Amino acid sequence: MADIKAKQVDIVSVAKAANVSPSTVSRYFNHPELVKLVTRRRIETAVRKQGYIRNRAAQTIHGIRSGTIGVIVPTLDHAIFAEVVQSFSDTVAEQGFTILLASHGYDQQREYAILRKMLEHRVDGIVLTGLDHDDAVFRLIDSQTIPSILMWNYANDARYPSIGSDNNSAGAMIAEHLLSQGHRDIACMFPPTRGNDRAQARFSAVMETLTDAGVSVPDHWQLTTIYSISDSKRDTMNLLKRTERPTAIICGNDILATGALYGAAAAGLRVPDDISITGIGDFKGSAEIEPALTTVRIPAKRIGSEAGLALSSAIINPGSVPTGLHCEPILMIRSSSMQATF
Amino acid sequence: MADIKAKQVDIVSVAKAANVSPSTVSRYFNHPELVKLVTRRRIETAVRKQGYIRNRAAQTIHGIRSGTIGVIVPTLDHAIFAEVVQSFSDTVAEQGFTILLASHGYDQQREYAILRKMLEHRVDGIVLTGLDHDDAVFRLIDSQTIPSILMWNYANDARYPSIGSDNNSAGAMIAEHLLSQGHRDIACMFPPTRGNDRAQARFSAVMETLTDAGVSVPDHWQLTTIYSISDSKRDTMNLLKRTERPTAIICGNDILATGALYGAAAAGLRVPDDISITGIGDFKGSAEIEPALTTVRIPAKRIGSEAGLALSSAIINPGSVPTGLHCEPILMIRSSSMQATF
């Protein structure tokens, strides 16, 4: 059959059907208390019958909020970012916001382009992941009037309010834990720190804490391993093959630690009896692995929801600036670490 | 200081600065070939100087595409959904689309509400996860003119074009694998299937394949376990405590299988020598766990990008309908399963 003249339903067609003016229909949605009960009823039926759906684009050009928040992450592929985005999204959804999500794969150029696109969509707020961003990104946000926050890491001197964990604390915590258990022969396995402020901060905090305690880590016990279980398993096996073995390995994240656990097992060592292994992050599964991993929890859920709260309230009260918040990392002592044996 | 009269920059202020009419500025963006080179230059400088950012909302009310695609997932908390969303988003980003993402936490009411909101934003297309949805959801999409697809699962009789894996195949594949290895005493551990068409399909395909081969699974070897490593570890231990032990456990997903692996280890059994354990999904880490898990890979990356391709091309060529596509699951034979010993 010929195409049904699907005259798009808009507020005027609803108005016609309900025998009122478009203004009244608009009021029905935005200030229902101002329209008489019987009129309301009539409009309601018309809306139903026509299947009318409001057009936010048309509202937005009146300076009304778009109801969207731009969220930019490096990737969703790490469970940990997915978790923080999930809880952010849930939190702001309660305030009526929907998120516009994009990932840049650690490419700063792309981050800028994504940001521009989000601004074209007139998002009501912006969330970036981590503290470090291209200066052009910051300048672009500066030139806008919308609030924005940095999520995931915390630093009180960050360019924008930051909500997340301080990776320095996390690194220091785990180093202190191992020191307090009497470990002195400690190896470190970290991802490449270039362009990764989180890993960088963790690593330097670990080293500093150890140095302060008079413990030095020989160069050949400082491993740089990419984010991959199989690589870290291999590197760990190589490390443990040598005659001199550390009594503990501090890993920069739980993925590396998981590989290290497997590597130790493959090398015939028992964890934690022969060697202690720790991670940072407390990823899903880290508590259930055998042996359960001692790590520092970065409270992703909490970070996401605090960030969501802070940003949405900054949007709702224009003029107010969101405040940063440090979500303390939490030392999770489990079975993969224990008192050093002498 | 007093608030800077931040006169919002719009197309007219740019036009004024460049000494042209707003129409010309609009053309500069949309049909640059129609404007003279020198004028183009002048406009470009004005845009730069004022930091003008186009307003997509204003374009959208002219029937121009919004450049957004609505993606609705149950949750991002399962790495597997995060992965598929990631690759979908990357793919459509190449065509200039940004995704509007929301999760409903398996609540069909919420899914409907989210869908409405996305339609208010005038998304250019819609992606739902899985095949089953409230009828109201389908009807609402039917009443619109935008294309939509079901991502993650595949069925050729689905209500909308579906792109994903057939869970029946996945279930059958793994059951056949175990049968071909001579297993006859097989236990099953699946999540609750209510309201979860994926688990349901996997489970019934497994049972059917086994039955067809003359293998029956006694009731007390049919475990229903929620999606959690620790629960499945516990249930596996209880199962293996009995005097009669299966030679294999088919788990409905890799998380359950991981827990089963731990449970077997805790029960003092060697995998795969004493018992074979299999999963479905091939989650991150499943290949690296000890022993490496035999499972069926649901190709999340491929599904995401195929879905992105299909939907964006359906959007770009209006009138065309996206076509469904079966992304074959892939049997990944690793170390957690082997020939049954008699």
Next chain:
DNA sequence: AATAGTTTTGCAAATGTTTTCATAAATGGA
């Protein structure tokens, strides 16, 4: 230098809403 043709630009209408202001309708008090 005049004409015809082409390229470039501007005017004005249109898009789907919201909102201010004014008017009409209902209500209450005398």
Next chain:
DNA sequence: TCCATTTATGAAAACATTTGCAAAACTATT
């Protein structure tokens, strides 16, 4: 019943763009 309030509605302007059409500015041709 009349007037003053209060409540409910509509008309029209505004929002930031795009676009069809027509006018203006060029080019090329003679």
